[in-house]
Amino acid sequence: MLLVLLVTSFIVFGMMYLAPGSPLAFVLGPRGGTPEQVAAVTAQYHFDDPFFVRYFRWLGDIFQGNLGSSIVYRQDVTALMSGRIGTTAALVSLSAVLIAVVGVGSGMLAALKSRWVDTIISTIAAIGLSTPVFVIGVALISVFAVGLGWFPTFGVGSGGLDTLVHLILPAIALAVASAAYLARITKAAVNEERTREHVQTAKVRGLAPGVIVRRHVLRNALIPITTVMGLTVATLIAGAVVVENVFALDGLGSLLVRAILQRDFAVVQAVILVLVVAFVVVNAVVDFLYTVIDPRIALGSRQ
């Protein structure tokens, strides 16, 4: 896991190094500066040092909790991010909850109820899955925020319940496609588990249908569901970039987009690194959950 982080940090740093365009142009303005100014800025930000020297200095700083400072905002990256990380985290978790509840719930209904329920849910899921996030976002805004006026159109509100209300539409926009996908996976997993031999054993022992569904079908279907849920939450972190822009939320995603446009290296590197860490942590949590759900899987198993 540490190795993964180290490798990604290197790639993140290297990519920015290779990207065209120089932060110098932004710092000094469109007309450029005098040679003395160029030299001063270059020296200040160590632009001239060899790649590895800069990489290891950056890495060393990170270990000391210093993510560098933004060229554009002239502010510590840590300070820049700390205000926004909460917004993104709240958005992603709210949306993850929505995905889990709606996705697993509707997938189960589709698998266990009548054919009609299945057809309706599968149709909605297909639509949800094939509509781009920004379209859903704009549609939600125009219907529920502008049209019905139930929700605010943009911003994060003033904390607490207000923030929750502000985040509901963005979270839904972010959740739709993944919830639809999870519903499909849940339906397939439940249908597959239902035909397993051990479910027949449970049935022939005279267990109640509810017990069979809970203890033998759903319980075992959790394995594929958890896999997809983990991957989904990880992609949400990236999906948040789009949604934050559509809903004008001041989160990590919108910060990242602006930083890229402005060649604000330190910010881009730091934000991406945070996203990667989140991704790795989510995956580690999923790996751990596997061992809880499926006793045949052991962490660090040598098999």
Added chain:
Amino acid sequence: MSEALLALDNVRAVLHTRHQSQALLNGVSFSIAKGEALGLVGESGSGKSLTTRAITRMLDPAFEVSGSITFDGAPVLSMTPSELRSYRSMDIGMIFQDPRAHVNPVHTVGDFLTEELVRNRGLTRDEVEHRAVALLDEVGVRYPERRLTQYPHELSGGMLQRVMIASVLLAEPRLILADEPTTALDVTAQSDVMAILDEQRRARGLSLLFITHDLELAAACCDRLAVMYAGEIVEQGAHVYESPGHPYTIELLGARPSIDERLDRLPVLRYNRDIHEQLKAEA
């Protein structure tokens, strides 16, 4: 014959698909008395497992089942869902071929053993565990207490089949249905498991429907044999093994490998559907 515990009379199972309807059980009739063991033998696809599925009402809804199946006088085919649950839970016990697939891998052996009695009969888990430990010991599972906390994948196939047998005995059924209970096990485990099943059944006076390919095994541990072919029982009785009367049974018994003489090729059964139909027409 003494009073029948289970009786099948002219049971037919017709599979309806979109294009055709095919009768896979074609008038099966037999009965099992209390304490009696009946061996049901026949080639693959002859309808042996289908018969147990009909008895347990586990056939796919695509099958149309007719005829009558009675258990201790109660008509099985017309049971309501709750009657069916109590019949499955109290009266019959089913042992499957592959214990690995038929025991849920995510629950412990203890969960598996106690689940049914705790949920259906309101016993406490401690009580059931106590009995389960004693039973596991009886069916030859060593360290029974420890097994309860283990998962199915930690046990060998033979051990798991013993657990399966214990789970059936635990429910104290009156009839055990064993669908090739030893086929998935290796040879040494096979004889052990079969001996245990036979011994426990006799000790408790339970009836048994034993399904197998193994004619000798069936003859050794069953009171009567019934031979199935193409969804029908062609011959049944206590005499079948020693003095078969039906051409199919004669050929089947003739096709067994023998220790005494070594053959390059085993005889191939010439009996087929045409001969079968012809014989039926003549009869």
